[in-house]
Amino acid sequence: MSERAYSAIPFADVRITGPFWRERLETVLERTIPSQHAKLKGVGILNSLTLPKPIPPLTIPLTRHNFTMQVFWDSDVGKWIEAAAYALAHRRDADIEAKVDAIVDDLARAQSPDGYLNCWYNGREPDKRWTNLRDNHELYNAGHLLEGAIAYFRATGRRKLLDIMERYVDHIAATFGRGLGQKRGYCGHQEIELALVKLYRLTGDRRRLDLASYLIDERGAQPHYFTQEALARGEDPASFWAGTYEYNQSHIPVREQSRVVGHAVRAMYMASAMADLASELNDEGLKRACEALWRDVTNAQMYVTAGLGPKETNEGFTEPYDLPNETAYAETCASVALIFWAHRMLHLDLDGRYADVMELALFNGALTGLSREGTHYFYANPLESRGQHKRWAWHPCPCCTMNVSRLVASVAGYAISAREDGVAFHFYGGFETTASLAGVKVALRETSDYPWSGEVRIEVDPEEPSAFDLKLRIPGWAKEASAAVNSEPVKLAPVNGYATIHRIWRTGDAVTLDLKMAAERLYAHPNVRMDVGRAALRRGPLIYCVEEADNPGGPVQALTLPRSAPLDAAWRPDLFGGAMTLKANARRLVSAKENGALYSTEPPAARDAQLVAVPYHLWANRALGSMQVWVAELDA
């Protein structure tokens, strides 16, 4: 790791006090985590862990590719444990812990004597383990169980699952690699790579890093592992159902990749691991590949909500500027994974470009995946609806479910980073921690009503006077920012999106930061053909949308916003416990003809209408109806 790099203050060391995230966290603690456990039980996922026992028939039938999503049930368990662990870091809960421990006992029984652990294969086809890495998610499952084990250990100190997973990782390390008799394989769905770096960071065991490094660098090597493996199964490698190894980013070695392609979540998990390894190994080649991929995704393949992957069939990317709104796939998991990657890029270079995208994804593309009441979800996150999009209580592929709960439960882990001589706030919203800075223990208390307000106060309380950097992110959206220390204005001169206040800090010092949150319009690059003539609305870190619940009278797509119309922010205490809305004098198009003809040489007439926009992450929590992010900017 670069000596001067910042690293995250772990989730368990940061307390959330601000109202915005406190509310989400309480919802996840009280409703989401318990209801997810009930679902895992109800749909048979927990039961699939209790080996040996008679195996019930498939509940998710095989596709014509001879594939069932049941093969990755282990990962759902791992992610639920991880989410629960993050929640427990905020408030211990004997009932939840008992549930985790019961699962861990099942996993212990399910583990093979040689350390292998996969409830699908051990339960149904134990002789077929490691024969279809391309499709069957074994290492992916291992990665998620490992992440769960690490989080649970960090939250509770209990290490039974961690021990199980260390044994499994030993088995994996013995199985895969470039040594004699080892398989030169890697997973079709990246995930274990970043989990192994987490394990290394927890235990310091260098072998974990080596394994992650092998898995990343072997990917896309020739002869192609998935081709060899398909031949060994007696299958035609060319009949791969996804049609291309771009699907799982194994088409070329990762260091040569400069375009994000294929399945978006896989691409993001891979890039996260690449950034981790670039940090840990000071690997310039991996870092450059990360930067190239970053430019590609953020310059041409990201929705304004930080949604990723327009296409359903590959759950992923298509081509530059192809960002359809109503049919956007923009999987919740992909935005969650983009946060993972951005967070890691930030620790390669403390650059606000990464924090801007991390924040955008957090408050928009990812957060929208969880309903207000905490038990319904979106898998795909369209930017336009005619009212057909309804949140679901569960999904045959419930990956997004636990991805959004583990994200919200761990949000505190994304707010603050530190290094020896400084501390950096990436975003705000009421976060408290204690860090050791320049050898002195320093309590930091950030209070704000962020993201509704950009007025931030940070109390700095060192055990003894101490000189260090306080770095404050000045978001890309903040056109104006001012700050004061102990009420004395200080000049902000942000570098790469962060303003540094360096001084000898003393008990009682307080910094105030005022980030002007203007309601404003965003325009897409004109190559984004769907958004020509349209504007998106933003205030601070939040992207807004126009929803029929607030704009009755027909489809919201008939609302148009003259470019000259001012946007006003209006606080609505009655809306979901309080939310900032945006309002504007707009127009509603109505048929020019009495008879409502489908086509006419007369343009539609326009009536005055009030436009009310709500934060995108709040949509689809009321009656079904139309919704739109990109509003037509019609002057007529």
Place this chain on the structure above:
Amino acid sequence: MSERAYSAIPFADVRITGPFWRERLETVLERTIPSQHAKLKGVGILNSLTLPKPIPPLTIPLTRHNFTMQVFWDSDVGKWIEAAAYALAHRRDADIEAKVDAIVDDLARAQSPDGYLNCWYNGREPDKRWTNLRDNHELYNAGHLLEGAIAYFRATGRRKLLDIMERYVDHIAATFGRGLGQKRGYCGHQEIELALVKLYRLTGDRRRLDLASYLIDERGAQPHYFTQEALARGEDPASFWAGTYEYNQSHIPVREQSRVVGHAVRAMYMASAMADLASELNDEGLKRACEALWRDVTNAQMYVTAGLGPKETNEGFTEPYDLPNETAYAETCASVALIFWAHRMLHLDLDGRYADVMELALFNGALTGLSREGTHYFYANPLESRGQHKRWAWHPCPCCTMNVSRLVASVAGYAISAREDGVAFHFYGGFETTASLAGVKVALRETSDYPWSGEVRIEVDPEEPSAFDLKLRIPGWAKEASAAVNSEPVKLAPVNGYATIHRIWRTGDAVTLDLKMAAERLYAHPNVRMDVGRAALRRGPLIYCVEEADNPGGPVQALTLPRSAPLDAAWRPDLFGGAMTLKANARRLVSAKENGALYSTEPPAARDAQLVAVPYHLWANRALGSMQVWVAELDA
């Protein structure tokens, strides 16, 4: 049939002399019909007729619904014969006729002793005939073979195929009906109904009309035939792969249907037969159902090109105003079938509403399905492209191929209708015929450069002076129209879109009609969310599009057209042998920022640009590139 109704002058009695259709007809004669025969041979369709013989393996594999498109190969043969027959009516061709006759000989050998004729079932599973009307197209195939037989008989007088098909129809009539021991079935894909009406009109055999009437009225009756039939096959009727009987319009009896639903081609073929039966039986109930369906489709479910059916999965309709452009399915066959229906509605009521849609579909939604050189096709007809849409030389489901060739080859049959006391021109473009009007033989010679020009001349040449109506359609798009008889201006007072000139016509009489063709903009109803803030361009019967070939410099979607910009028509002799283009001073949006950021608070800059639009039916005949019908009307 209502005594006063007009009926079409058959294709074989109308000669095409105008340059527009002459060119298309020559292409179909010279290139399309022969190349389609070669394809039918090449992909094994003709070979599938040569029973008995060893059956080769499937070339189109079974889907997971245990279905192969090979079951409707017979229909492709029928449609090719029909298309060839229409072409032969223009110019006999011994080679083509020999090819038809060879097919007819195969069909004669393939026919069962009891009259049944289906090369799939007779070749592969003869004991399973009539066990899956829902999916397997047996009656649909029969309908297309019957249409082919009728057309070939009309064109050549040869009746071998007609005799074969009459025997088959006898068998079908014995098999299906409400009598003792008969099956109460009907086809999952409507088609035979309209073919039976054609047969009745040819032979006068009333039993054909009765069978058509039974098939239409039995549809959707309870207990539901497809449910009974699925149970008889041992299948769960609820597992119908299409999910709903709306797919094949059997969800309720046809007389109760007022919304167009499901598979668009089936819906249009059914409506065509309903209109036929309403005419022949003077059936007000069927007529009212037709009118309700017509209102629904034209008021809310039709593209501006007369494309129908936005959705790929059901090849059909979704909900009112759901007309996405880039993903439009708008199958060529559906626009062809809309022409069939509109033509029949016109013979229920001579109303320009029907002729307007017939013409729109003919010159746009249908004609675009055939490439300029005559051997490439579109199945789906999107209204926007980023350059991914390429015409194909053949398709696993080649239905559109022969639908567009049989349409073009028979276009003369749609131009003129007559009744005892009058003749009506529905559209223009150089059509000549001889009709018996008020007992006198009258030669009619219409000459024009339609659709490029609205200047029309009609010479009326009765064998002796005779009084009758000459009805001239004044298209809905013509804001101004004037006419003269023998250079003397006459006042036009169109009723329901047709102006009537009644007089005693004498040899040498000539009518001139001047329909002003203005280049103009069309606006969609504001409920069509995709087209808000956009305009389509039209001149006369032609809808235009903006194609990258004429507008280099990036995606055409970045071109915007200020509302105030005048549109100019410009003749381009070099373009496909001469075509009228539209031009306007427009703007091209370019990124406001040097760095080309994906999103910006600054709106894109706009540079002056010339916009060139070409008729939609001409698109995708040059280099692949972007295309758009609905242009953003941005003033900025």
